[in-house]
Amino acid sequence: DFGKSGRYQIRVTAYGAFIEDKKSIPDEQGKLKRGYIPDDLDPDQLTDEIAEKQVAAGMGIKDTGKVLGRNPDNGFEIKVVNGPYGPYFTEIIPEGVPTKGKGAVKPKRGSLLKDMEMESVTLEDALKVFELPRNLGVNPSDGEKIVVNNGRFGPYLMKKDPATKKYDYRSIKKTETESAEERMFTITLDEAIEIYSHPKVYRRGRKGTKKK
Numbered sequence: 001d002f003g004k005s006g007r008y009q010i011r012v013t014a015y016g017a018f019i020e021d022k023k024s025i026p027d028e029q030g031k032l033k034r035g036y037i038p039d040d041l042d043p044d045q046l047t048d049e050i051a052e053k054q055v056a057a058g059m060g061i062k063d064t065g066k067v068l069g070r071n072p073d074n075g076f077e078i079k080v081v082n083g084p085y086g087p088y089f090t091e092i093i094p095e096g097v098p099t100k101g102k103g104a105v106k107p108k109r110g111s112l113l114k115d116m117e118m119e120s121v122t123l124e125d126a127l128k129v130f131e132l133p134r135n136l137g138v139n140p141s142d143g144e145k146i147v148v149n150n151g152r153f154g155p156y157l158m159k160k161d162p163a164t165k166k167y168d169y170r171s172i173k174k175t176e177t178e179s180a181e182e183r184m185f186t187i188t189l190d191e192a193i194e195i196y197s198h199p200k201v202y203r204r205g206r207k208g209t210k211k212k
Helices: 048-057 123-129 189-196
Strands: 008-013 016-021 034-036 066-070 077-083 086-092 109-111 134-139 144-151 154-160 167-171
Touching: 008 048, 016 048, 034 048, 066 123, 077 123, 086 123, 109 123, 134 189, 144 189, 154 189, 167 189
Parallel strands: none
Antiparallel strands: 008 016, 016 034, 066 077, 077 086, 086 109, 134 144, 144 154, 154 167
């Protein structure tokens, strides 16, 4: 609880933290009225006045998600939802389509890019993200496939080391004209081969050496 009234509390769930009005009337799902914690405030800075304003604004799209349209490749609905690690796009698998066992269909999913907001994303944005992971082709020097993808720590390339059979990951850097995320969709096989032609440099600035 916080504030002087004792009316409001902070609830923490797998989908994030929010303000809840303990004295409100539950909705048809049994949920009390709730609102977001402002991004520019720490929880210990919340007051009754701020809580009242946030609860009045409600949760909106970040709480319920939004259907953006259908994937033209398979007809599945695509929705943007808020997950435990941030908002992401996901396909909605229709009833009757197997999701387990032989012939199971897995929904395509992908996190929003840094410049995307849940309230304004489009079907085209989702389809763009679904292009990942993107297969660039084969490195002719070792016959290994190079793939570009987006991860928790940003855009990266991945390729198996033919000697160890382990994956060699390389970060994609921004350029003067493109961000690292934009380069995920424009980087070429030749550019990726050039990156892999140099020894890997770890965070401390030392060149990587193979472990025996």
